Amino acid sequence: MTTTPTDQPDVTIDAYRRRIVVEAATDTRIDAELADDLHHFRVVLHHDGTVVTHITGEGVRHPWDTCPAAASELLALVGAPMEERMGAAAKHANPKANCTHMFDLAALAMTQAWRSVHGAPDDPSRRRRQYDVELPMRLDADNCVRPRLWRDGDLLLDWRLQTRPDGGRTIVSPEPYASVPFDRGFFPWTATALDPDTGEAAFVLRRACNIGMGRGMDLDNVPVATEFADIMLGVCYTMQPGVIEIAHRRVGATRDYATRPDAIFDDG
Numbered sequence: 305m306t307t308t309p310t311d312q313p314d315v316t317i318d319a320y321r322r323r324i325v326v327e328a329a330t331d332t333r334i335d336a337e338l339a340d341d342l343h344h345f346r347v348v349l350h351h352d353g354t355v356v357t358h359i360t361g362e363g364v365r366h367p368w369d370t371c372p373a374a375a376s377e378l379l380a381l382v383g384a385p386m387e388e389r390m391g392a393a394a395k396h397a398n399p400k401a402n403c404t405h406m407f408d409l410a411a412l413a414m415t416q417a418w419r420s421v422h423g424a425p426d427d428p429s430r431r432r433r434q435y436d437v438e439l440p441m442r443l444d445a446d447n448c449v450r451p452r453l454w455r456d457g458d459l460l461l462d463w464r465l466q467t468r469p470d471g472g473r474t475i476v477s478p479e480p481y482a483s484v485p486f487d488r489g490f491f492p493w494t495a496t497a498l499d500p501d502t503g504e505a506a507f508v509l510r511r512a513c514n515i516g517m518g519r520g521m522d523l524d525n526v527p528v529a530t531e532f533a534d535i536m537l538g539v540c541y542t543m544q545p546g547v548i549e550i551a552h553r554r555v556g557a558t559r560d561y562a563t564r565p566d567a568i569f570d571d572g
Contacts, residue, residue: 311459313438313452313565320516321561322437323568324508326412328420328430332357336409336416339568340437340512341519341559342367347378347409351417356384359413361406365559365571368529370551374403374541378410386418389500390507391491404540408511415504429456435508436565439516443467448476451516453509460502461509473513486510524555 313321322340329335334349344365350358359382361375380397393399393411402410416433423430436454443449446466453461464477465486475481484493490510494503526532529542529551536543542551561568 311452311462313436313454314440315563315565317562318441319562320437320439320441320512320519321565321568322435322439322512322515323565324409324412324435325432325569326409326416327432328416331420334413334416334420336413337569338405338409339365339571340515341561342515342523342557343405344569344571345403345405345409347406347413349410349413349417351386353421354385356381356386356414356417358382359410361403361410363403363406365557366403367523367554367557368542368551369554370529370542370547371403373547374406377402377541378406381410381414384414386414386421388415388418388422389495390415390504391495400539401544402541404511404515408508412504412508415500432456435505437509437512437516438565439513439519441520446476451509451513453505453512455505460505463509465513481506486513523558524553527553527555529553 320341324338326334326336332351336347338345346362346364348360349356359378361378363372366372381393384392384396386392390411392414393407399407419430434456439451440449448464448466451463451465452459463475463481466474466476468474472487475484475486480497484490491507494506498506529548533548537548538544541547559571
């Protein structure tokens with residue numbers, strides 16, 4: 305990762321970390337990769353400059369043995385037109401029928417494909433974009449944490465996220481994110497309140513804030529996905545009826561990158 309001299313990730317704190325890289329490998333191919341404590345996925349998207357022509361997904365490291373099979377669901381995106389705003393993918397495939405993380409990568413790959421065709425020739429993000437997220441685990445005196453997101457090495461988003469008495473969460477600063485509905489309705493808000501690039505980054509950080517809650521949980525003590533049925537039934541491919549009943553934990557798949565963010569893609 306290339307970061308500015310100041311405001312770099314703080315490797316002295318207990319934090320969940322996530323990295324996403326989307327890159328135009330050729331004029332018609334986008335490689336996308338995501339890793340964090342709990343996951344490591346890859347997606348390769350092919351396009352003809354206008355629409356998706358083929359797409360594949362790979363589970364490198366994943367929490368349930370059923371996760372890789374979700375890659376077949378991505379084929380619903382074949383023929384979908386690329387758009388500047390990240391929400392294009394959800395118009396053509398059901399996110400909840402997919403692996404959340406492969407689907408997010410596919411959506412990001414589609415916007416990267418759009419940038420590779422329509423972006424300014426001197427803009428480095430036309431070829432490659434990298435996101436890095438840091439979510440500290442410890443709450444401060446106001447029940448807040450400070451999730452931060454870097455894009456291509458530069459600090460872009462720096463939130464204070466407060467846990468409410470009802471268990472929900474609210475962004476308390478800065479504007480324009482303060483008091484935006486965080487638990488439901490956040491993504492539609494980004495589509496109207498933010499430009500496409502900022503909305504994409506805000507989506508990435510918000511997703512990481514939700515997924516990062518799994519850090520510190522002893523998930524290896526949850527051997528079957530049905531133990532999560534009360535709270536997660538239907539939220540993703542593995543949690544769909546017909547799949548959740550046969551999904552088993554991949555023991556040992558969790559990692560800790562708090563002090564070594566640059567090793568996040570190296571675990572295999």
